[in-house]
Amino acid sequence: MSNTDTSATPRVALVTGGSGGIGHAIVQRLTADGFAVAVHYAGNAQRAQDIVDEVVAGGGRAIAVGGDVADENAMAAAFDAVETELGGIDVVVNTAGIMILSPVASLDLADLDRMHRTNIRGSFVVSRLAANRLRGGGALINVSTSQTRLQHPTYAPYAASKAAVEALTLILARELRGKDITVNAIAPGPTATALFLEGKDQQTIDRLASLPPLERLGTPDDIAEVAAFLAGPARWINGQVIFPNGGIA
Template sequence: MSTGQRVAIVTGGSRGIGRQVVQRLAEEGYAVVVNYAGNKADADATMATLTDQGATAIAVQADVGDEKAVTAMFDTAEREFGGIDVVVNVAGIMPVGPLVDFDLDTFDRLVRTNLRGAFLVTQQAARRVRAGGAIINTSSSITKFSRPGYAAYAATKNGVEAMTLILARELRGRDITVNTVAPGPVNTELFLRGKDEETIARIAAEPPLGRMGTPEDIAEIVAFLAGPGRWINGQVLYANGGAI
């Protein structure tokens, strides 16, 4: 049964940037599907926040690299809310290390989540998002920074960018925008993990704005692309405070 609301699926929506995107879209009146990989405690905390907001929301566990799980998640969204208008692909992992020593099992896991996962979710989105909707993927400004240690991660994100630009053209005539947001360093647990205070301070000083990004910064961009930013299509938006 249709809720009469615009409906958004956010992968990786239980923590970090994804959680802030979920909250921001809920503020805009969306019914939201909060996808999470396995951490139910984070999902429950996000759902509690949404309940306090008075939002219409459900949490759905799904490994984005699993085709059946992704299909079931989209089925659930359509069954619960009557359709899908916006899909925001935030789910990702970020193991780092020099290419010459990079563990291939870790590389395969990285590709499964960041690239295969983005492909599967985007594929379902392209099949199901209604006219007037938006598909928003996330990449990383690391594809421009070319920072040592990020070769494997950047490879997956370059793949996401290419996929986005091509899909925007393949959806000609559908009235669906397809874009990628490519954040620079953002103050999340995922990015800060394993970095000492000196490294964090150095990275935060790189943008002319003199600070690291926040999940709120990225969520505002996503909300714009999901709603009023209809004339932006087939683009990669580098959201890094001017660091590049």
């Protein structure tokens, strides 16, 4: 019997980038579903601890774990801490990533290297650990972007890094045959996080909000709903890229 059917102990999720806007919403949603949650951070330890305190105050169970997602030793230590303190790992939601926008012709290759280190190497590090550490009935959920389909100018470096995440996700799902572990990616459209809104004037925000037929930006809660579905009941969805973007593409 898989751990999905176990009621004696809560399932455990590790959310990388859990102190960010989408990561925070996913932590809240999984906590509401009864998960014990590890809130991962790269630089903002206090923000992660504040989220842990929020979960605990609401009656949930949570810990904070730190580390550079591209550093295999730091992330192995983070996985160790989750297993030691929460008893194991059933779900990994890998939201950690950075976005640097630039036309290809004027791209600073140092920015490209920095972004690809976090988004590509980081996703491989986390996915490799998840492939070896997740319990049966578990789920790995990586995060891509709808920009892999939209082809908007200045997004090429970022979209290229996320296209690599999609390829990793789809192939890993097939490599884990027989382990009862699902591997999927979420590819959000424009989502109203503080990071997304920073530096954009109202005209730009309104233009992006008008793109989907639903005529609004996504919210972190919209993305968290999809993550919760893939983390829990969606056992027959595997090796897929899901596009929560209101029909933009």
